[in-house]
Amino acid sequence: MRKNVSLKIFAGLVFAFLIVPLLIIIVTSFGTNSTIQFPIQGFTLEWYTKVFNNESFMDSFFLSLQVAFLATLLALIIGVPAAYSLARHTVFGRNWIKSFFLSPTIVPGLVVGYSMYQFIVIKFQFPIIQGLLLGHFLICLPYVIRVVGSTIEQLDFSIEEVSWTLGCTKIQTFIKVVLPNITSGIFASFMLAFINSFNNIPVSQFLSGPGVTMLPTSLMNYIEYNYDPSVSALSVVLMLGTVVLMFVIEKTLGLASIS
């Protein structure tokens, strides 16, 4: 096939647009100057030690990890059986229920966080951390319903019938036959939900308080008052995390499965 040169140049520029800003961050994170400079003068790892010694960054990092993990887990526990039921059972108003499960994606994240803060934290005096966990559960649930749902729909129904015929109860079949066959869907939805919860800002924006600040929020607050390369250094650490995740996804499922 003949290659179209102008298309190649156009696409090349778009890829540069996508990747160069992030490369610049990587470079600036090694600069010795106390404000961000490009090109950098001198080379130092000082900003990385600053990040790892910054208590509020580290605390919020671990909080973000915990919340993302627990919210995803809760979404899987509730979402996987629900997705199964929606795919296999005759349910009255099935499409309606499915859209309802997916509805957290339609409501803007900031609105989710705002209304939940007002209702749960102000009106019912729940601790902020519980609101945060529930808010992130709402982010995670649609991924589980959508990804696991489509995996179950592609699963051959007759293997379940065989299992029932051979004497397994419905619950045994679900655990012994269905679950092992949909692990890739569960893993993909886990990854997607985890990444999106970990990176989410709008939902957490209202649901934060003393000692309860998620990493992106904490980074954002820092940026509003500081312009030093430790922001770049933390960004690089987060990008490394992304690279590791992408590598894991590529090796297990293939990146195509999440896009």
Add this chain to the structure above:
Amino acid sequence: MTQRRTPYLILAPGLILLILFLVLPLISAIFPTFFNGGFTLSNYTSFFLDEYNFGIFWRTIKVSLIATLICVVLGVPTAYYISQSPKKWRGLLMSITLFPLLTNSVVRSFAWITILGQDGILNNALMNIGLLSKPLTLLYTEFAIIIGSVYLFLPLMVITLVGILENIDSEIMEAAETLGANRLLAFVKVILPLSVPGIIVGSILVFTGSMTAYTTPQLLGGNRNIMLATFLYQSATALGNWQGASVIALIMIVATLIVMKLFNWVAGRMDKRGEANA
């Protein structure tokens, strides 16, 4: 009988959590905005009649629309390029596209702060080569929000389109060229119409995403270029105006729904027109 009840028992926990923590909070925030003694729409009419508020609403729509258009213009050729690349390259190109998407949006906005700032990379570069004598104000402008939104959502557009364009037979382009169309014409007449479903889905994602994004306007827009999301946050926290914040919340939800319906309606119309022509 138990047989028929099982699915509802399985679905119940999810439904209950959604009702308790999504629906009820939304109702409890938005319901009061319609009552002032009796039923009233005055909160909403006065929002849109107020010049300052309407300016924010209009800016939000304008920025999202421009960002969406840019994403379409940049996204369609790029997605086409990816879909036509050999398999071994496609993985790499998809990774370059996916990487920003999976990177935190604060990091992505921050990148543009360092580029567009008064003392930023772009201004310094332009001054060093003598194109500028004093720095341009690029950061904390609508322009910065547009760039940031494009940067945030272009990968979504490209990935959505690659999914559609991969299924287009490459021979179709060759056929068009054999029949005398030049490359550009063949692209416009053949590839573009075929990618409409992808453009619609991608545009919905970009438009609603830009319209409700919080990070980009907050970090790149500054105090003078407030958008609906930052306005909501400001109203609720700095001004303590919960009623006003709830009004904005409903406007954001309704605007999202209208945009989705509108794009799907346009897609439907185009389908019908296509049939009529065929």
